[in-house]
Amino acid sequence: EVQLVESGGGLVQPGGSLRVSCAGSGFTFSSYWMSWVRQAPGKGLEWVANIKQDGDEKYYVDSVKGRFTISRDNAKNSLYLQMNSLRAEDTAVYYCARVPGYSSGWKNFDYWGQGTLVTVSS
Amino acid sequence: DIQMTQSPSTLSASVGDRVTITCRASQSISTWLAWYQQKPGKAPKLLIYKASSLESGVPSRFSGSGSGTEFTLTISSLQPDDFATYYCQQYNSYAMWTFGQGTKVEIK
Numbered sequence: 001e002v003q004l005v006e007s008g009g010g011l012v013q014p015g016g017s018l019r020v021s022c023a024g025s026g027f028t029f030s031s032y033w034m035s036w037v038r039q040a041p042g043k044g045l046e047w048v049a050n051i052k053q054d055g056d057e058k059y060y061v062d063s064v065k066g067r068f069t070i071s072r073d074n075a076k077n078s079l080y081l082q083m084n085s086l087r088a089e090d091t092a093v094y095y096c097a098r099v100p101g102y103s104s105g106w107k108n109f110d111y112w113g114q115g116t117l118v119t120v121s122s
Numbered sequence: 123d124i125q126m127t128q129s130p131s132t133l134s135a136s137v138g139d140r141v142t143i144t145c146r147a148s149q150s151i152s153t154w155l156a157w158y159q160q161k162p163g164k165a166p167k168l169l170i171y172k173a174s175s176l177e178s179g180v181p182s183r184f185s186g187s188g189s190g191t192e193f194t195l196t197i198s199s200l201q202p203d204d205f206a207t208y209y210c211q212q213y214n215s216y217a218m219w220t221f222g223q224g225t226k227v228e229i230k
Contacts, residue, residue, distance in 0.1 A: 033216065045158075045166065045209050047219040059217045062123070095165055106172050108156045108213045112165035 002026040002111045004096050009116030016086050020116050022079040022096030030054075030074035033099035035109070036081045038092035046092075049081065050099070064090075086120045093117050124148055124212050128222035134230040141197040143225045145210035150190045154214040157186055157195045160224075161206045169208075170195065197227075205229055 008020040022034070036048040049070040050059045058070050069082040079096050093115040100107040125148040135141050145155065153173035158166035168177045170186035173193055183198040197204055210222040 035219075044224040045160075045211075045221040047211070047221065050216050050219070052216075057216065061218070105175060106154075107168065107175075107177070108171055108211065109158070109166070110168050110171075110177070112167075114165060 002098070004098065004111055004113035006094065006096055006113040006116035009094065009118045011119045011121065012086055013122050014087060014120055016120070017082070017084045018086065018118060019080055019082045020094050020118065021081075022113055024077045024079065024096075024098070027098070029072075029077040031103070033101055034072060034079045035097045035099055036070060036079075037095045037097055037109070037112075038090075039095070039115075040089070040092045043092075048094070051079070083118070086118075088120050091118060091120045123218055124151060124214060124220055126210055126212055126220050126222040128208075128210055128225050130225060131223065132226045132228060134228045135200050136230045137200055137202060139200045139230075141200050141204075141227060143195045143208055143210075143227075145188075145193040145195070145222050147191045147193075147212055151212045151214040153189050154212055155186075155188070155193050156211045156213065157184075158209045158211065159204075159206045160209065166209065200227070 003025045005023045012018045035050045051070045067085045071080045095115045096113045097109040098111040127146045129144050155173045157170040160166040174186045185196050207224045207226045209224050213219050
């Protein structure tokens, strides 16, 4: 069974840093692009970042460029999001999601974690 | 950047109704469009990918259509389990993906 489990959320002050993690199981983690998607309280979904299977390609939404870094450790089947210079508007539930791509007929986001809440407040 | 605009933002319907949600892209995305269903407190669930392909396990009352800039999600006969918020998402390039703002389907 495919599972994605996020961890590391919490309360952080504006300007602070936090790293959230996502542990994958039940599939060959190293074969998939992975993504972070966030959802502010009561708001819609926002794509945050993508990372290629080998970590060589990374892409970000404009609002987090230069502040957030997506990374992965395929040996540990884990995805990370390092968040620096956090702002109140970064407050959201952060989901990791799997990107099946070509091998699945070009599906997108077929599995999601349960999310981890990041609150930026003083 | 590609903007995605969904309409309506809220939809009131009854069980058994045919429901259509529209999603427009600010530029052509071919068929690189997915639809998700989200219920309160839960992660989104993939319904449709590549504009019209039904995800495994999703009831056949859900269907998607469109290409280029105009897309629709149709629920042929609304069921009680379908009251939720629906999002479209373009994935034309790995460098930038965007979601629509969502459509909440409410009980009339």
